[in-house]
Amino acid sequence: MNRFRRILDYIYAYKYWLLMLVCTNLLFIFFAWLAYPETFQVLVGLMVIFTITVSVLSIFITFHKEKAMEDAFHEFLLEPTEINEERLCKVSPRMTWPYIWEMGKVFRSYEKQLNDRTLELADYENYIEGWVHEVKKPLSLMTLVLDNRRDEMSPLVRKRMVHVRDTMHRDVERILYFARLKAVHKDYLFESINLLAFCKKTVTDYQSILEESNFQVEFHGQDVEVVSDRKGLAFIVGQIIDNSVKHVTQSQEQPVLRFETVRENDAILLIVSDNGPGVSREDLPFIFDKGFTGKRGSLTKEATGMGLYLVHKMADDLAIELNVKSEIGKGFTLVLKFPKVK
Structure with missing residues (x-):
């Protein structure tokens, strides 16, 4: 069917030449009728057979x-080397050679630029990952000092130091996960997780940050099982906590962070909500965009627009569906819908 369609395309492409051939045949048929009326039918038959044979043979060769x-053009597109360029020229009309040469130069120039940028990006990612691992050393040393020198500092100073350490550790982890999300190979390990207990464990890792903002954390619902990657899910929950902490306002009497598990039509939902300033309706479609802070971000200097962007990227990798509900002055709610796994 495709071959027949291509033949029709060729006929349409060369329709003017075919029309000229038909007109020429009609003219010669008229001359044959005038000059050789006794052999007119034989001559017309031979002319028709010759015309059909030449047309079919021309279409077949074309x-x-x-x-x-x-085929040569596809190979040239996939790999625009000079060898493939020469092969394409051999099977192409001579009048198209200058265009092929120019196209090859442009393709090879773009390919060189792309390879250079790819190498630069790989070097940058390697540098960032190396820097992250180097930064973890002083953070580990800070943890060691805070644990072993507890008696040599006041509780308030130690509390502030722990808060600074956890904030730095949180920022370093965000950079590391940002680099991992762009990696080709990802070491996800999917396993059964008790969702509510997992959220409680993640909250304890962010305890110093929550205490600094005087957050009250609530847990509701039953402890249900989901299948996901522990590290990836911990990163998502941690970024949601961090997002709520960043947008605490002085007008809030008691900041509250609420975790709730719900079963809905055989699906499992994790609903995380706060009573913060909320997000305006016009900003909601863009909150997962990279670098977007919106009106809510103008309330704090700490907003970078990266937290929810990374949450969305990680959720895509883990097949978790995200839904957002929010209004100005009525808090922010993020619903995580986990895939159904048999």
Whole structure:
């Protein structure tokens, strides 16, 4: 069917030449009728047979030539080397050679630029990952000092130091996960997780940050099982906590962070909500965009627009569906819908 369609395309492409051939045949048929009326039918039959044979043979040759040119063109697009360029020129009309040469130069120039940028990006990612691992050393040393020198500092100073350490550790982890999200190979390990207990454990890791903002954390619902990657899910929950902490306002009497598990039509939902300033309706469609802070971000200097962007990227990797509900002055709610796994 495709071959027949291509033949029709060739006929349409060369329709003017075919029309000229038909007109020429009609003219010669008229001359044959005038000059040789006794052998007119034989001459017309031979002329028709010759015309059909030449037309079919021309279409057949053109079809195979176009097929060879198409194959050479695809190879040239995939790898625009000078060898493939020469092969394409051999099967193409001579009048198109200058265009092929110019196209090859442009493709090779873009390919070189792309390879250079790819190498630069790989070097940058390697540098960032190396820097992250180097930064973890002083953070570990800070943890060691805070644990072993507890008696040598006041509780308030130690509390502030722990808060600073956890904030730095949180920022370092965000950079590391940002680099991992762009990696080709990802070491996700999917397993059964008790969702509510997992959220409680993650909250304890952010305890110093929550205490600094005087957050009250609530847990509701039953402890249900989901299948996901522990590290990835911990990163998502941690970024949601961090997002709520960043947008605490002085007008809030008691900041509250609420975790709730719900079963809905055989699906499992994790609903995380706060009573913060909320998000305006016009900003909601863009909150997962990279670098977007909106009106809510103008309330704090700490907003970068990266937290929810990374949450969305990680949720895509873990097949978790995200839904947002919010209004100005009525808090922010993020619903995580986990995939159903048999």
